[in-house]
Amino acid sequence: MDFNLSKQHQMIRKMMASFTENEIKPIAAETDRTCEFPRENIEKLFDLGVMGICVPQQYGGSGSDALASAICVEEISKQCASTGDIVATHNGLCCDPIINYGTEEQKAKYLPMLTTGHKVGAFALTEPNAGSDASKGQTEARLEGDHYVMNGSKIFITNGYVAEVFVVFAMTDKSKGTKGISAFIVEKDFPGFSIGKHEEKMGLHGSPTAEIVFQDCIVPKENLLGKEGRGFPIAMATLDGGRIGIAAQGLGLAEGALAEAIAYTKGRVQFGKPISKFQNTQFTLADMELGCEAGRLLMYQAAMAKDAGKRYTKEAAMAKLFCTEHAMKTTTKALQMFGGYGYTKDYPMERMMRDAKITEIYEGTSEVQRIVISANMGL
């Protein structure tokens, strides 16, 4: 097995590391403090071809692959998990389903908007009573002549109040259960579409999360994504891919926290020597490094399986579960190494720890990942 990245993937990592150091790191704390969407950097990421990285070049994208996309999110998240989240959602949850299930007309219309058009994308599945049990959504879409009339609301929508294109899931036939769910491409300017509550969150302050509301929202018939009643498999397959992105975000957070912990413990002197010289510190750092390496291999394995056209549901769930739980462990232990300083906003540790928590929850909780893994073990 070849664990080496291709020259192009290595170059993508180098470019992304440089961009993150020069453009993202300097504003990461400020983005967290002000809760402002980092628009200027997102515009630059559109220009560099990171937003829309997997979109084929004929639709304005970069034509790259899932591994490159994951590497980008990993590098960005080392310094700012909010920006990593915005990119992962745009690429994995909005562009991907349109690439995979869109008609030629839908691709020709929406993919250029999501690449050269610099319009941010989002994915709307979760509802107040349909979280982990995503099949219980109440949002309805009723066909009336040449359009659907959509009613209901979605919550916790990443990129919610900045996105202009949404992939939305709604019931077109409530009597059929999951086979009555359909997917749609919805624009924010469609009549009856509105943004509801902006969420105030524990972390990921730069990533805009909102409720979206459909009140007799008019969705043209041609905006049905895939076939009517095939929305649930589209949602599940899209989430498989999205989980690689969140694995990358968790891995980036863990790697970023580890780098901060190494730098700090080498400089912090207590009891007459740098605290990095104490075996307790060294063993903790060794465990962090071990988890990062293992997580990286799991994540790259899932991304490579996706790129090879293989089934990767279990691999993506394992990567997501491992990397995000490692992010939580690593940020918590790294903060402990900083002592009281780690609890202040003078250092990035408390932000990283707050940002890490959500990675264990969204795009399928850790518990859901264990369901997915065990469901693929022939039990």
Next chain:
Amino acid sequence: MKIIVTVKQVPDTSGKVAVNADGTLDRASMQTIINPDDLNAVEAALQLKDELGCKVIAFTMGPPPAEGMLRELMAMGVDEGVLITAREFGGSDTYATSQIIAAAIDTYGVDQDDIVFSGRQAIDGDTAQVGPQLAEKLGLEQVSYVGAIEKDGDTIKVRRMLEDGYMTIKVKTPCLLTCVKELNTPRYMNIRDILSAYDKPLQVMTYETLKNHPLIDKTTIGLTGSPTNIFKSFTPPQKGVGTMLTGDSKSVATQVADVLAKKHII
């Protein structure tokens, strides 16, 4: 019209500097980066390409791994690379280097409307000599320390940066301009160009390719043909951490006076 840019792979001075027994840099054991001023030269070339649609070719002299640097420049938008590499060229000083690169550029060809960009100087030698020497050997008009460029037909108006000001100069193509960091901010590589970087043309020029060029003479290239002899190379001792004085002007002035008085300077 085409633009030629000369670039150099230099040791990353944020890492350790290693020196060979003969005093030259042990480049093989050191991490390398693209010389910073050369990136400004590349950016200047790419901005003209964006405006005029001309081709940009990067030339470098170095060991075979320098191809990686040329590919990174292609990932920024450079169209072609020329790698000048041979054992005979190793250890060259600025005089010998400019002989070889001039021979390579001349072999590639410089047309009437072409521009050659170089960085002002490399961070390893800090001589700022290769660019001007190249212009001399290629018989091109040259302007050094360029901090701004405006192209109008075959005339280029440049701002030449000096220590205490600047001068504005008009120069006709073909010409060579050496660029300073104030000229621009180099762009990042982008995903599309990264994906196509290894598909772009790369020409390797060896001693065999260039040996019949009039500028190539074994007595004026390589370590033995270099008039510069390195007497000694060493890493200077690090300076101590500075002290930052804060407060209003009066308070800072008082603090400075106190420090100078304590050191018996005043």
